[in-house]
Each structure stands twice: as structure tokens, then as C-alpha cells.
Amino acid sequence: MAQLELDHLNKAYGSLRALTDLTFSVEAGEIFGFVGSNGAGKTTAMRIVLGVLAADSGEVRWRGRPLDLDMRRRVGYMPEERGLYPKMKVGEQLVYLARLHGMDAPAATAAMERWTERLGVAPRRGDHVEKLSLGNQQRVQLAAALVHDPEVVILDEPATGLDPRGMAEVRDIVRGLKKRNRLIFMSSHILQEVTDVCDEVALIDKGKLLFYDTLANVTSRFGDGHAPIDVGLSRPVDPQAVPRTVGALPGVEACTVLDPTRLRIKFRGDPAAREGLLRALVGLNIGVVSFAQSESLLEEIYLKEISQGDS
Numbered sequence: 001m002a003q004l005e006l007d008h009l010n011k012a013y014g015s016l017r018a019l020t021d022l023t024f025s026v027e028a029g030e031i032f033g034f035v036g037s038n039g040a041g042k043t044t045a046m047r048i049v050l051g052v053l054a055a056d057s058g059e060v061r062w063r064g065r066p067l068d069l070d071m072r073r074r075v076g077y078m079p080e081e082r083g084l085y086p087k088m089k090v091g092e093q094l095v096y097l098a099r100l101h102g103m104d105a106p107a108a109t110a111a112m113e114r115w116t117e118r119l120g121v122a123p124r125r126g127d128h129v130e131k132l133s134l135g136n137q138q139r140v141q142l143a144a145a146l147v148h149d150p151e152v153v154i155l156d157e158p159a160t161g162l163d164p165r166g167m168a169e170v171r172d173i174v175r176g177l178k179k180r181n182r183l184i185f186m187s188s189h190i191l192q193e194v195t196d197v198c199d200e201v202a203l204i205d206k207g208k209l210l211f212y213d214t215l216a217n218v219t220s221r222f223g224d225g226h227a228p229i230d231v232g233l234s235r236p237v238d239p240q241a242v243p244r245t246v247g248a249l250p251g252v253e254a255c256t257v258l259d260p261t262r263l264r265i266k267f268r269g270d271p272a273a274r275e276g277l278l279r280a281l282v283g284l285n286i287g288v289v290s291f292a293q294s295e296s297l298l299e300e301i302y303l304k305e306i307s308q309g310d311s
């Protein structure tokens, strides 16, 4: 049985249809990435899952049963609009939130200490939230979502506002939660983030699900030996002649100049053919210094699917 199911959720704000028949499910021990452009309906769906917003129709189920209040206490939520009390001290606030979710005082204090340590905000425990930098407030917000050791973790754009180290820490924390069999449902604009940590992805656009599948299936289904290859060059190329020459190599379907020293090649072929491509590129004497599968496959899929949705 699926752990968390969103079953034909519909939601309109006046005449705007924010969600249309949104249906998918998320398993425990899985990191589920929810991807979509601004206004696609991610936050709306997450709020409905949490019960802070009512759907017009459809249902959210946890282990086959409608989500009740008791279950909601076992959910940790990092909202998009940061919801901390600005005038409360970091430590007090986290202890308060943990106690609100049913922890006793010693356990709440221990959890507050552990999470502030883990998120690098331990020295700020005695400060009012409003005095913290945006990124540090964000860290406290994440601690607030996790302090009561929830079974289900819903993170709405957790990486927004964090520096690269903070983003890496979030990835680490999320992977740790997965190891402990928590269910993680996170939205992100940062497709690289999703590619790095998520097991499954759902892409929505204008409130409709475009697809949802395991990340591996998504990349093989849409990538299908098509994963673009990025080639780095030591010197600028002729923007007309080189794409034409490269485009004529075996297996190459397209070659675009990303910038004067970077090419992106759409290529179809097995590893031996790829090796042949690399050899041919080197043979062109255009100063090849790197050759790697583009990491932006999900981005390509995303842009392609969304533009198809528009037509």
C-alpha cells in the first residue's frame, strides 16, 4: 500500500484552476521531488496534503486512510512563506514547536540542541529569529520542520536562500532522513538538486501532472541514449563551421554552441560510439579539454514538456 496518496485533487481560486485531478503517491524511504514553474501549483498541493488548505474535491490518504489530526502531528513542514516567530529566540522557539508536537521537555531540548548543531546555528540559539541572516533563518526553519522527528517531511523549496554549503547540508540531511525510512516530499526549482537527491519526480504545470516516475525511468525514457554531451574547448570556435562539422559526425543529431568555448551535442549511441565521438572531436583539433554528459537532462525534459503543454 502506498504511504501517502494524493487522489484526484482539484482546487480553484475563483476562476483560476490551481490543481486539476492531481494524482500520485509517495512511499516511505523515498525522496520525492515535486517540480514545476512558478505558479504551477506545488505549494497549493503541499498545503492540501498538510490540511491547512481544503481541496475542492479529491482526497489525501496516509496508509490508505484520510489524513487525520493525529497523523498531521507526525508531519514536519517547511513552508514556502517562512513561518517563524520573529521576536522569539531560536532555541526557545524550536523547543516550543517540539513540545507542541508532543515531545516532553528534556526530549525537546535535546532535539533542539541536536538540530541547531547539525544546521550550524547553535551559536544563535539565544538570538531572536529576526536578527538572523536570511540563510540562517532558513536553517532554523528547516530545524523547525524536523525537531519533532516527523515520519513525513514536506519541504517547500528548502534550498531557497541557502549558500552552496547550506544546500549541500540540506541534501545530506534529506539523505539521512531517507536512511531512517522517513517519507520526504520536497519541491524544488533547482533541477540539479532534484537530480542529485530524489528517487522519484513529479512534474506539474498549470496544476496538471505532466509525468511522474522514478528519476532513473525519467532519464532513460526521455533521455533514451539522447543525453546531451557538453564539450569544453580551450579556445573559441567558429560558430558556423564547427557545429556543421560536428553535426555531420556519426550519431550526432545536433550540435549547438553554448558559448564560444562550449558545445552541446545531441548524440545517440552506445558507449563505444561515444568513444568514437570523442576521438573524432579530438581529431578535429578544436581544443577539446572536457567531454561529459550534460547534467541538465532533467532541465531539458522540463523545458520540453512545459513548452509542449503550452501548444
Ligand SMILES: Nc1ncnc2c1ncn2[C@@H]1O[C@H](COP(=O)(O)OP(=O)(O)OP(=O)(O)O)[C@@H](O)[C@H]1O
Pocket (backbone or CB within 6 Å): 013, 016, 018, 036, 037, 038, 039, 040, 041, 042, 043, 044, 045, 080
Ligand atoms: N490564496 C490564493 N488566492 C488566489 N490565487 C492563489 C492563491 N494561492 C495561490 N494562487 C494561485 O494558484 C496558482 C498556484 O500557486 P502555487 O503557489 O501553488 O504555485 P507554486 O507551484 O508553489 O509556485 P512557486 O514556484 O512560485 O512557489 C498560481 O497561479 C497562484 O497565483
Ligand SMILES: [Mg+2]
Pocket (backbone or CB within 6 Å): 042, 043, 044, 080, 156
Ligand atoms: Mg510555491
